[in-house]
Amino acid sequence: MTGEETAKLCAKYAEDKKAEDITILDVRGISPITDYFVICTASSAPHLRAIQREIDDQMIVEHDMHPRWRDSNYDSQWLVLDYGDVMVHVFHKEKREFYALEELWSDAKKVEP
Numbered sequence: 001m002t003g004e005e006t007a008k009l010c011a012k013y014a015e016d017k018k019a020e021d022i023t024i025l026d027v028r029g030i031s032p033i034t035d036y037f038v039i040c041t042a043s044s045a046p047h048l049r050a051i052q053r054e055i056d057d058q059m060i061v062e063h064d065m066h067p068r069w070r071d072s073n074y075d076s077q078w079l080v081l082d083y084g085d086v087m088v089h090v091f092h093k094e095k096r097e098f099y100a101l102e103e104l105w106s107d108a109k110k111v112e113p
Helices: 003-016 045-063 093-099
Strands: 020-026 036-042 078-082 086-092 109-111
Touching (some): 003 036, 003 045, 003 086, 036 045, 036 093, 045 086, 078 093
Parallel strands (some): 036 086
Antiparallel strands (some): 020 036, 020 109, 078 086
């Protein structure tokens, strides 16, 4: 499976749990750590956990893909799943605005989910 396909699947599973403002950024050539970012917003702490759990569970069950690393510090309000060539960022709204990854990586091309 390509990185773009993985990113689109992660975005779909986030959308299945009603994640908001889902963005996929192609950071190939500008990021030394990954090829794609999937960024989405949750409305509450339980919603944050539900989105992360849905992506994690579906990638394992449907595609036998386990993240290399998963964040479990729910108090941070920014959870990450690392699939190597795809990093999924699930933010609470205020944290997403504060860290502004889309602005930080403004050279990245947006990919349609």
